[in-house]
Amino acid sequence: MAQLTYREAVARGIAQEMARDENVVLLGEDVAKAGGVFKATVGLLEQFGPNRVLDTPISEQAILGAAMGAAMTGLRPIAEIMFADFLGVCYDYIANEFPKTRYMTNGQVGCPLVVRCGNGGGARFGAQHSQSVENWCMQFPGLKVVSPSSPVDVVGLLAAAVRDPDPVVFLEHKSLYATKGEVPDGEILDTLGTAKILRPGRDATILALGLMVPRSLQAADVLWAEHGIGCEVIDVRSLVPLDTQCILGSVARTGRVFTVEENPRQLGWGSELVSIIADEAFYDLDGPAVRITTPNIPLPAADALEDLAIPSVNRIVEMIRHSLSA
Amino acid sequence: MTQKTRPTAGETVPTGGISPDKRLEMYRLQVLLRQAEQRAYDLFLENKIKGTSHLSLGQEAVAAGAAAAMRPGDLSFCTYRGHAHTLARGVPVEKVLGELMGRDNGLMRGKGGSMHLTSVEHGVMGSYAIVGAHLPIACGAAWRAQYKGDSDVSVCFFGDGATNIGAFHEALNFAACRKLPVVFVCENNLYMEYTPIADVTAVKHPGGDRAGAYGLERIVIDGNDADVVYLTMVKAFARARAGEGPSLIECLTYRHSGHSRADPAKYRPPGELDRWKERDPVSIYRRRLETQGVAAETLDAIDAEIHRIIDDATKACEAAPSTSADILFTDVYADGGCSWRN
Ligand SMILES: Cc1ncc(C[n+]2csc(CCOP(=O)(O)OP(=O)(O)O)c2C)c(N)n1
Ligand SMILES: [Mg+2]
Secondary structure, three states, X not given: OEEEEHHHHHHHHHHHHHHHXXXXXXXXXXXOOOOOOOOOOOOHHHHHOOOOEEEOOOOHHHHHHHHHHHHHOOOEEEEEEEEHHHHHHHXXXXXXXXXXXXXXXXXXXXXXXXXXXXXXXXXXXXOOOOOOOXXXXXXXXXXXXXXXXXXXXXXXXXXXXXXXXXXXXXXXXXXXXXXXXXXOOOOOOOOOOOOEEEEOOOOEEEEEOOOHHHHHHHHHHHHHHHHOOOEEEEEOOEXXXXXXXXXXXXXXXXXXXXXXXXXXXXXXXXXXXXXXXXXXXXXXXXXXXXXXXXXXXXXXXXXXXXXXXXXXXXXXXXHHHHHHHO | OOOOOOOOOOOOOOOOOOOHHHHHHHHHHHHHHHHXXXXXXXXXXXXXXXXXXXXOOOOHHHHHHHHHHOOOOOEEEEEOOOHHHHHHOOOOHHHHHHHHOOEOOOOOOOOOOHHHOOEHHHOEEEEEOOOOOHHHHHHHHHHHHHHHOOOOOEEEEEEOHHHHOXXXXXXXXHHHHOOOOEEEEEEEOOEOOOOEHHHHOOOOOOOHHHHHHHOOOOEEEEOOOHHHHHHHHHHHHHHHHOOOOOEEEEEEOOOOOOOOOOOOOOOOOOOHHHHHHOOOHXXXXXXXXXXXXXXXXXXXXXXXXXXXXHHHHHHXXXXXXXXXXXXXXXXXXXXXXXXXXX
């Protein structure tokens, strides 16, 4: 058992997979010599050499395109797109190429690759370096989307993503890179499409992802300690595939559901989950399903403004309390 | 591949024909950019500036020489490393520092931040944080000028690293085939983020060696010499205004600080920074002016005046309230708000 930071867990997960399978390769901007701008790939160049760990030019289309070609023909590439926002400049691969290949070729060609990105806000980086882009990725049939919130989940889900036969977008939260957690020794392999109940509770279900997971846990503590409201906090972890069983099971127990999403409101991942709940668990609900999100705005840079925009512990507490007492 | 780290003098060195007033203007600008960036750096260390920030320390000659050659009405398109280019167009220091500090007196009242400085009234049409994005945008502004018969030129600043993204090549080709009045200024500071540009680029001169592919002249200049930058820009502007099309100018320069605030720049080979500091644009320029007979007191007075300006701006920013919550929801749409449903 070791205490690892979230960023060390990324390197540990990649190293585990590269050691296991020589077809696993890593490419991206500043990932090799510099160890990544978020220092999440430190030591990999030294351990696996320059043929397997590549520094690329600032050429996101070449990064994802090359990853795809390599994946189609036998490698298992892990491609880093430094900030998730930059998926915008290589969106063709996310939208048109990766997810459609298997289907269009009637199963002849797969794209077993992982795209890792630093996702999310909180660092005062402004509107083009802070976005939560889960919903940019989860709308395409054929693409999988994962976002871990703890170091141990980083290792296990990254390993699962690398071994998955389909393309996976792996969203690492920038504001979690410095956080620490226990990670057992030895190989760790998790399962895509599994959510985790992190805290049991009888009164409401909170569905959260990434940085919103620790905030929801804190909010649940406050709601319990100060208001006697018991919240079941679920780390959704994997949006595609989605652990509908776990989510619907919890809603059936609590009768109320809240999503806590960092993305702006329109078409955030929670809207899809709430729609599933409305379809399949309507009669379990004792009140409206409520989405707690960033409002319909781009993220501002100033700290005072960014803190108001992204759901805070306080806002989660207030919205849940208010909604349950209404 | 290893990058040749010895500072190379510009391969094209135009000379002469700069008025004493213009020279003093360029000195003043370089001192302003130097002191403002140093102040920004100090304010980081005091944790009064949050987030990230990309300084142009060491690259002042490009911003000063280019701005000195521009007319009011010409348009600047900058990157996240845009403080210097923004200040060089006359945007007050207080507004820039205020924006970096997230204060109500900031250029965009904190909504944009360090990477997105924009001041339309000064011709600063934005700072873009997605590498390469603004090259095609500058083409569009130049296309408008051509279409409307306006005489302004669009100037697009970017780094060596940006030449490896598709948008660079698309913009160059588009501008060249439509003969657009746009000047592309590639500030080659030898590094993309932490990776030497030579490690990831097929040619030695990321800008200059690509020019031929778009039918443009290969222009590689000493970007640490404001006079050289100025004279090269003057020619490029004349060409653009005469309807002869775009130019691509590679300026050889070096950033004295790390890529951004998080970067201690440990990847630099020993001695490289020192060698470039010997060619510090501000000191070189000052020595040149003194050799040309400008009194040291005249230059000292400029230094002191700038120092006062920066101090006053800092005080004003420290006294300014932090940006107010009510602007969180404004200006998402043209109706002023963020509402998308009734
Ligand atoms: C499309 C895109 N990819 C990557 C980045 C991350 N990034 C920011 S600056 C930078 C290096 C840019 O290098 P260069 O063009 O030489 O400009 P410099 O920072 O040296 O001025 C990188 C890779 C980005 N902002 N946008
Ligand atoms: Mg550079």
